[in-house]
Amino acid sequence: MKYISTRGAAPELNFEEAMLTGLARDGGLYVPAQIPQMSADEIAALAGLTYEEVAQRVMRPFIGDAFSDDEFGEIIARAYDQFNHAARAPLVQLDSNHFLLELFHGPTLAFKDFAMQLIGQLFQSALARRGERITIVGATSGDTGSAAIEAFRGLDNVDVFILFPHGRVSEVQRRQMTTPSESNVHALAVDGDFDDCQAALKDMFNDFEFREEVGLAGVNSINWARVLAQVVYYFSSTVSLGAPHRKVSFTVPTGNFGDIFAGYIAKRIGLPIDRLIVATNQNDILHRSLTGQGYRKGQVQPSISPSMDIQVSSNFERALFDAYGRDGDAVTQLMDELQQGGFEISQGAMQYLREQFDSGRASEEETLATIAQTLTSSGELLCPHSAVGVKVANALRDPEVPMITLATAHPAKFPDAVEQASGVRPPLPPAMADMYDRAERVTRIANDLGALKGHIKGHIRA
Ligand SMILES: Cc1ncc(COP(=O)(O)O)c(C=O)c1O
Numbered sequence: 448m449k450y451i452s453t454r455g456a457a458p459e460l461n462f463e464e465a466m467l468t469g470l471a472r473d474g475g476l477y478v479p480a481q482i483p484q485m486s487a488d489e490i491a492a493l494a495g496l497t498y499e500e501v502a503q504r505v506m507r508p509f510i511g512d513a514f515s516d517d518e519f520g521e522i523i524a525r526a527y528d529q530f531n532h533a534a535r536a537p538l539v540q541l542d543s544n545h546f547l548l549e550l551f552h553g554p555t556l557a558f559k560d561f562a563m564q565l566i567g568q569l570f571q572s573a574l575a576r577r578g579e580r581i582t583i584v585g586a587t588s589g590d591t592g593s594a595a596i597e598a599f600r601g602l603d604n605v606d607v608f609i610l611f612p613h614g615r616v617s618e619v620q621r622r623q624m625t626t627p628s629e630s631n632v633h634a635l636a637v638d639g640d641f642d643d644c645q646a647a648l649k650d651m652f653n654d655f656e657f658r659e660e661v662g663l664a665g666v667n668s669i670n671w672a673r674v675l676a677q678v679v680y681y682f683s684s685t686v687s688l689g690a691p692h693r694k695v696s697f698t699v700p701t702g703n704f705g706d707i708f709a710g711y712i713a714k715r716i717g718l719p720i721d722r723l724i725v726a727t728n729q730n731d732i733l734h735r736s737l738t739g740q741g742y743r744k745g746q747v748q749p750s751i752s753p754s755m756d757i758q759v760s761s762n763f764e765r766a767l768f769d770a771y772g773r774d775g776d777a778v779t780q781l782m783d784e785l786q787q788g789g790f791e792i793s794q795g796a797m798q799y800l801r802e803q804f805d806s807g808r809a810s811e812e813e814t815l816a817t818i819a820q821t822l823t824s825s826g827e828l829l830c831p832h833s834a835v836g837v838k839v840a841n842a843l844r845d846p847e848v849p850m851i852t853l854a855t856a857h858p859a860k861f862p863d864a865v866e867q868a869s870g871v872r873p874p875l876p877p878a879m880a881d882m883y884d885r886a887e888r889v890t891r892i893a894n895d896l897g898a899l900k901g902h903i904k905g906h907i908r909a
Pocket residue numbers: 557558589590591668700701702703704705706707754755832833855856
């Protein structure tokens with residue numbers, strides 16, 4: 448199994464190399480050279496298996512010989528043993544033919560744990576075998592950062608630096624990043640928005656001297672292994688609703704386009720997905736793009752679903768790569784135009800994207816109203832991101848086809864917005880109950896690449 452870059456000018460790598468490399472050296476994102484296929488019989492055989500068994504069968508062909516079957520099985524078992532729900536990703540019914548896929552039963556209460564707990568284990572195995580150490584730098588709008596810290600805290604051979612936009616994450620998200628006391632964890636509050644943090648991270652990867660000097664690694668969805676791990680719950684949920692014998696649609700609260708892209712990969716493997724619906728908040732660049740208005744970045748607007756306050760959606764590049772016939776030169780040109788503000792999507796590429804994705808947006812008022820209505824109608828308390836998904840799903844779904852909306856975070860991560868909407872203040876789970884009493888450790892830092900690189904170089908352990 449080989450991985451190639453979306454910009455067509457980086458070395459082809461195997462799974463482990465692509466995972467450890469993060470951003471390709473031509474600035475692109477790694478994708479599989481071919482997508483392994485699963486037959487209808489193979490998909491049907493997933494029924495009744497545990498989440499871990501489904502994970503092993505779905506991901507195995509993408510891993511190649513980087514890990515043995517036994518090693519990979521043990522890694523998967525360790526990754527999910529801290530989840531506090533036996534099903535890992537349970538489905539609950541909201542309404543006739545509308546289901547919620549609860550992805551917030553991991554240690555940091557967001558869907559990021561599904562991938563981050565797994566790649567934490569994969570990295571540890573690979574690094575131990577190679578005798579290497581790395582510096583992880585991550586950009587977060589709130590959830591990736593806490594999940595990464597949880598997965599890598601306390602490791603001798605890994606330093607973790609997380610860049611988050613100062614004042615633009617919820618208090619629980621911030622505290623999840625600033626209260627761990629391990630010396631390998633560094634929370635950096637950047638004076639900028641998420642797009643600034645992500646751009647700085649990509650600039651660090653494109654500075655080869657810095658990259659080599661610190662042993663830079665990435666755990667954002669830049670990293671193919673992140674996307675792959677998220678493919679699994681599309682299979683587990685669809686099979687439990689009768690796949691491959693009936694089609695199911697998904698609505699995915701979307702920011703960086705990683706989670707919905709995992710759904711697209713599931714469909715390309717052979718899962719009978721009817722529609723994949725991108726749900727955005729008021730930062731609706733993806734909805735505008737998918738409705739033919741070009742891909743033009745604007746200023747990020749802070750919202751009550753802060754983890755989706757993103758304008759430059761990293762993984763959209765992976766979708767564009769396929770939409771442009773896997774032409775790396777075309778993608779390179781588009782990404783150059785994006786640096787200048789944006790680009791038009793060609794007619795052929797638009798047609799491809801429209802065949803794959805639908806889209807909708809939810810305003811702040813609609814999101815608040817959806818939290819209140821869903822609590823009344825089903826008893827389910829949604830986080831604001833999941834509410835964006837439910838609002839868009841309700842607007843666009845076909846009542847004849849089962850719809851699964853991804854619930855991407857626990858409401859207790861966003862208690863202010865949830866209370867404003869519903870009058871209910873969701874408590875943190877017992878293991879986090881003292882979160883507000885713990886001491887915080889954070890460095891406020893300018894949105895300046897030199898300052899960020901200097902800080903990182905000055906704080907990595909030898
Ligand atoms: C709670 C939550 N919902 C939705 C999203 C959007 O997911 P993606 O960036 O993969 O599109 C994020 C951030 O990634 C998130 O943290």
